[in-house]
Amino acid sequence: MRIVVIGGTGFIGRRLIPLLAARGDSVTCMDINPAAGAAFAVLGERVRVLRGDVTQFDEVMTVVSEAKPDRLINLAYHIGSDLPPRVATKLNVLGMDNCFEAARLCGVPHTIYASSLAVSGPQRHFGERAVTEEDRCYGDSQYAVNKIFNEFQARDYAEKYGMTITGIRPANVTGPDKLFGSVDHVHCITEPARGNPVTFPYRDAMRIPIHVDDIAEVFARVSAVEKPRHRIYNSGGTTISLGELAEMVRGFLPEARIQFEQDTGGRERSGNYLIDNSRLVEEFGVQYAPFRRRVLQIINDVRAERGAPPIRGD
Ligand SMILES: NC(=O)c1ccc[n+]([C@@H]2O[C@H](COP(=O)([O-])OP(=O)(O)OC[C@H]3O[C@@H](n4cnc5c(N)ncnc54)[C@H](O)[C@@H]3O)[C@@H](O)[C@H]2O)c1
Incomplete structure (x- = not known):
């Protein structure tokens, strides 16, 4: 074509x-x-x-x-x-x-x-x-x-x-080179992978990364x-709070410095985070890789840029 x-x-x-x-x-x-x-x-x-x-x-x-x-x-x-x-x-x-x-x-x-x-x-x-x-x-x-x-x-x-x-x-959408749009969920992965501390306003802010x-x-x-x-x-995509994402990142990078100014108040401010994609799944047979694996992929992409060895997942 x-x-x-x-x-x-x-x-x-x-x-x-x-x-x-x-x-x-x-x-x-x-x-x-x-x-x-x-x-x-x-x-x-x-x-x-x-x-x-x-x-x-x-x-x-x-x-x-x-x-x-x-x-x-x-x-x-x-x-x-x-x-x-x-x-x-x-x-x-x-x-x-x-x-x-x-x-x-x-x-x-x-x-x-x-x-x-x-x-x-x-x-x-x-x-x-x-x-x-x-x-x-x-x-x-x-x-x-x-x-x-x-x-x-x-x-x-x-x-x-x-x-x-x-x-x-x-x-x-998430990935190591994302620059525009919603980027807090990206920085929650990429900044710790670079060894940088990162702070977000709400632990319970909800996202649906893909x-x-x-x-x-x-x-x-x-x-x-x-x-x-x-x-x-x-x-x-995968419905997740920034707090849950931070825990996932800490599973791979125990030393990750991710902080939240407040535990609550983010959920009600969040864009839509529960999304029905059954049309796409039924017609096109799409299946997304487990999000945990994608988080590790992003961490390892950032580490590769810095010449660091990859972290092995389970
Ligand atoms: N990235 C996300 O999280 C996300 C989420 C929902 C929807 N989308 C949509 O997906 C599409 C692609 O997103 P992306 O993340 O690749 O964005 P991006 O900004 O990385 O890419 C947009 C591209 O358009 C080009 N462009 C800008 N102005 C142009 C012009 N006048 N003429 C020709 N090209 C021009 C840019 O150079 C760039 O290469 C967009 O419509 C975006 O709104 C993206």
């Missing part, structure tokens, strides 16, 4: 593109930061990296019309709610429209984009039950509302033009099919 990945040199794209190349796809990666795709050189001619700006329709159209892809995947985004409104709208909303419109004009059979768990908003709106894709969205940050609107854009294109466009709502290798696999599987059964899929 031919696949165009926009925003492909980022945190998730760096894991996704090697998976696509390994299954034999020819990948055109367009990113405003193509230098970060230097690691794709080992993948040979299967992966081409181009500089391009998703906010510029001509640039998206040029890449998509030349590549004639079977799949278009859009990962280009700003993770956070700190942008001036016009800049956020241009990248997150117009950028998404540029992808959908180019896919329409070029007849791309299936377009895939990243939504987010952020659309659902705080868990307190749902009580202690798992949030499904059909639940009302309560997210009200710039990022969440942009994602909610992206889901509407996808539906509008699908209904008006009969296109297949699939949104994936990743949970709190390792970046697992979310890359989700995008790969969804992109393998031409017409998924649903328009939106929750990735799900």
Whole structure:
């Protein structure tokens, strides 16, 4: 298959593109930061990296019309709610429209984009039950509302033009090189692995991490099919408090210095942390590695960067 990945040199794209190349796809990666795709050189001619700006329709159209892809995947985004409104709208909303419109004009059979768990908003709106894709969205940050609107854009294109466009709502993606978005659960692992102390406001703050290798696999599987059964899929992940995560880290690094300012008060402030991903599991057969193993993997990735030997798990 031919696949165009926009925003492909980022945190998730760096894991996704090697998976696509390994299954034999020819990948055109367009990113405003193509230098970060230097690691794709080992993948040979299967992966081409181009500089391009998703906010510029001509640039998206040029890449998509030349590549004639079977799949278009859009990962280009700003993770956070700190942008001036016009800049956020241009990248997150117009950028998404540029992808959908180019896919329409070029007849791309299936377009895939990243939504987010952020659309659902705080868990307190749902009580202690798992949030499904059909639940009302309560997210009200710039990022969440942009994602909610992206889901509407996808539906509008699908209904008006009969296109297949699939949104994936990743949970709190984790990995040693994560820089943007929710990072407390990342720092709870990476800072002790670097020998640094770390302090968080609430021991009972809840997260639902999913390792970046697992979310890359989700995008790969969804992109393998031409017409998924649903328009939106929750990735799900492992529900855990930062306090529990700290204990898991201490199991591997007994000397880890992880502190909390308060034991309680975080749970009610947490985003959604109970997520039903049965759609994804039933249709695509995804199975995530035990989270404990992923924590050890991250610790050992950080240790490898520092030239330290790996810690052995059980
Ligand atoms: N990482 C997470 O925890 C998480 C969770 C939920 C949803 N998501 C979503 O998944 C997608 C990918 O996330 P990520 O973690 O890989 O993010 P990232 O920021 O690491 O990657 C985004 C990529 O988009 C590129 N980009 C930015 N502006 C661009 C532009 N104008 N034109 C072309 N490329 C541009 C960046 O250079 C970067 O390579 C995003 O839509 C994000 O909102 C991520």
